[in-house]
Amino acid sequence: xxxxxxxxxxxxxxxxxxxxxxxxxxxxxxxxxxxxxxxxxxxxxxxxxxxxxxxxxxxxxxxxxxxxxxxxxxxxxxxxxxxxxxxxxxxxxxxxxxxxxxxxxxxxxxxxxxxxxxxxxxxxxxxxxxxxxxxxxxxxxxxxxxxxxxxxxxxxxxxxxxxxxxxxxxxxxxxxxxxxxxxxxxxxxxxxxxxxxxxxxxxxxxxxxxxxxxxxxxxxxxxxxxxxxxxxxxxxxxxxxxxxxxxxxxxxxxxxxxxxxxxxxxxxxxxxxxxxxxxxxxxxxxxxxxxxxxxxxxxxxxxxxxxxxxxxxxxxxxxxxxxxxxxxxxxxxxxxxxxxxxxxxx
Numbered sequence: 001x002x003x004x005x006x007x008x009x010x011x012x013x014x015x016x017x018x019x020x021x022x023x024x025x026x027x028x029x030x031x032x033x034x035x036x037x038x039x040x041x042x043x044x045x046x047x048x049x050x051x052x053x054x055x056x057x058x059x060x061x062x063x064x065x066x067x068x069x070x071x072x073x074x075x076x077x078x079x080x081x082x083x084x085x086x087x088x089x090x091x092x093x094x095x096x097x098x099x100x101x102x103x104x105x106x107x108x109x110x111x112x113x114x115x116x117x118x119x120x121x122x123x124x125x126x127x128x129x130x131x132x133x134x135x136x137x138x139x140x141x142x143x144x145x146x147x148x149x150x151x152x153x154x155x156x157x158x159x160x161x162x163x164x165x166x167x168x169x170x171x172x173x174x175x176x177x178x179x180x181x182x183x184x185x186x187x188x189x190x191x192x193x194x195x196x197x198x199x200x201x202x203x204x205x206x207x208x209x210x211x212x213x214x215x216x217x218x219x220x221x222x223x224x225x226x227x228x229x230x231x232x233x234x235x236x237x238x239x240x241x242x243x244x245x246x247x248x249x250x251x252x253x254x255x256x257x258x259x260x261x262x263x264x265x266x267x268x269x270x271x272x273x274x275x276x277x278x279x280x281x282x283x284x285x286x287x288x289x290x291x292x293x294x295x296x297x298x299x300x301x302x303x304x305x306x307x308x309x310x311x312x313x314x315x316x317x318x319x320x321x322x323x324x325x326x327x328x329x330x331x332x333x334x335x336x337x338x339x340x341x342x343x344x345x346x
Contacts, residue, residue, distance in 0.1 A: 013090060014123040015039040017320055018114055020097045020264075021131035023051020025294035025309035027080035029128055032317040034087025035332055038324070041090040041122055043097045043114070050077035056155040056257075060178050064307050092120055098263040100127065100290075109323060110289065126320040129264065129277060129285075129292040130313055141170060141253035144225025144234075151231025152251045162187050166247050168234045169193070170222050171254035177201040177209045179252050190214040191246060193236055195221050225251060261296075272298040283316035289323055291316035 017033050019026045022044035033040040048054050050073070053062075058074040065071055071079075095118035103111045103123070114122045138154035145152070156162065156179055163186045169179050172194035178201075184190050192209060197218045199206045210216060217236060223243060224235035231251055237243040261275060270278045270286045276298035283291045293316045294309035322328050 012121045012123070013041060013092075015041045015090065016125050016324055017041075017317070018043060018097075018112075018122055018124045018127045020044075020114075020127060020129045021051060021294070021296070022046070022049040022091065022093065023130060023294070024053060024076060024080055024306050025313045026051070026128075026130035027077070027084050028310050029130055029293065029313035029317050030084035030089040031080070031087065032314050032332070033321075034084065034089070035335070036317065036321040036328075038317075038321060039090075040087070041092060041124070043092045043095065043116055043122070045094070045096040045117075047094040049081055049091065049093065050074075053077055057175070057178075059156055059159045059182060060175075061182070062306070064305060066307060092116060092118075092122070094118070095120060096262060097131075100267045102289075112289065125289070125324045127290045128283075128313065128316045128320060129290065129296055130294045130309070131261075131264070131296050138253070138257045139255040141222065141251070141255065143221075143223050144231075144251065147225050147227065147231050147251070150229060151227065151249055152225065152253065154253050156182070156252060159183060159186050162250055164188050165249040167191070167250040167252065168222065168236075168246060168248045169252045169254060171256075172196060172198075173200040173254065173256060174202060174205060175256075176252075176254035177205045179254055180209050180214050181205070181212060183252075184212050184214050187250075191236075191248070192216045193220050193222055194218050222251070281315075282319040283312055284319060289320075291320055 016038040017040045019029050019042045022042040026042055027049060030040050030042055046055055053073040054077055060073050061070045062076060063070055095116040097114060098117050099115045101113045103113055105111055111125050112127060159182060162183050165187055166189045167183050167187045168191045169176050170193050180190050180192050192214055219239040220236050222234055223237040225231055226233040231249055234246045234248045235243050268287050272278050277285050277292040277296055279285055279292050279297045279299050283293050285292055293312035295304045318330055318332055322330050
């Protein structure tokens, strides 16, 4: 559950700032908005905060968060929710941000009316888009899709569900390799199947996979899944070889995902590669009053990491605060100078 107010569809709200996307970057943005004394709402199409981390990688260890040598995805999200929760943000979850209309204000900066897929309407003074890659869906496994939810999955919500099983992981990127390393200690056996010899994952991660004791099969594809109601066997066909049938009760298809900006394409943004929002050094888009941070933003030298997104959203929120009130200082001050905040009660 979120440490803030949960709100339902079909209602009307008035806030200072809307964050479109409640992933790690959006949650950190909610904290910084609270620091600036702004009333904030977070909108996300997923039913829980945390974005891709919650939906796809809750058990994965993350190593590149400053100050945390290693932190599980779900723990990172929990900490961010707690951090933002001190300021009582509004959460509008399970609904997609659809239309954004400018509302002229005489003698002051224009405001916006944001409508969600569930009919909620939010009146706000600024918007920060932190929607990662937009709405995302996993790339399907060409064979055995009928076993989805019956042994075939695209993420690993809980490693405990894989304890004592024979697991086949399909893919060659960081996610596939990370799942091999995460599941090897709990599963009876883990086999990684990749259609190429070269991996997209970081070299150090690939080296760890090759030395962890898992079976690695390259130049191969899963061509069939068999089972009586649930996964029991997986047929793997290597290049120029006869198919091999493996005993398996679990298959994790880590083949990446397809992203879609959805209705945001119609908000008037200048796009890069038809999928990222171009921003300047203030993280401002070409729509006045609308900013972007995290993976969805684009500028020369952009690096798509959660750690970079944290800095970007802090920049975006502080500039949004000045947009809302030009008399405000851009610099928020140091957190150590602020008085302790008592958690808001929903």
